[in-house]
Amino acid sequence: EAAVTQSPRSKVAVTGGKVTLSCHQTNNHDYMYWYRQDTGHGLRLIHYSYVADSTEKGDIPDGYKASRPSQENFSLILELASLSQTAVYFCASRNRVGQAPLFGEGTRLSVL
């Protein structure tokens, strides 16, 4: 069964610290996405990738980096975490354009 696995499921970080959120899929999907969800903002696209070793900026990339070392893995990196980055982060994957992305269960990040 197709699945997207995110880790950790929740994390508390300190302001100015480095945070890495991980996403893993074994669906053989080419496309992977990172979104953040805040109350009143729906899901906003941070970074995405459609091939290993390459990432693209989404609509709100500032303060975030992404890494796609393999087809299966896609990481989101906050080099200097800030209070405004407190949110729920979702990873998603899909096989091709036109297919609905499949989402993970999310990572709840609190920056204190």
Added chain:
Amino acid sequence: QEKVQQSPESLIVPEGAMSSLNCTFSNSASQSIWWYQQHPGKGPEALISIFSNGNKKEGRLTVYLNRASLHVSLHIRDSQPSDSAVYLCAVSPSSNTNKVVFGTGTRLQVLP
């Protein structure tokens, strides 16, 4: 940049009623359009998709798409308490079909 807006923000209906949710997007050439359902603490799950003008029916769900008016709607017949969730509209922009852009969501509550 593709803009996706949803209305209403919140909807309360009695059990057995029809629930009607709306979504507008900014480009008539936008490609794939999906509706997602998200329960608290969970990732969004794709419900139904539509690509061509007109309507599509799946079980209790009906979707209507009118590209000329940049509008898509989701109707849930015989709403059940288990339908209570946040509903998200998602669009793949024609300018970049690798991206998937989401609206802010409608919170549906079905009262027993």
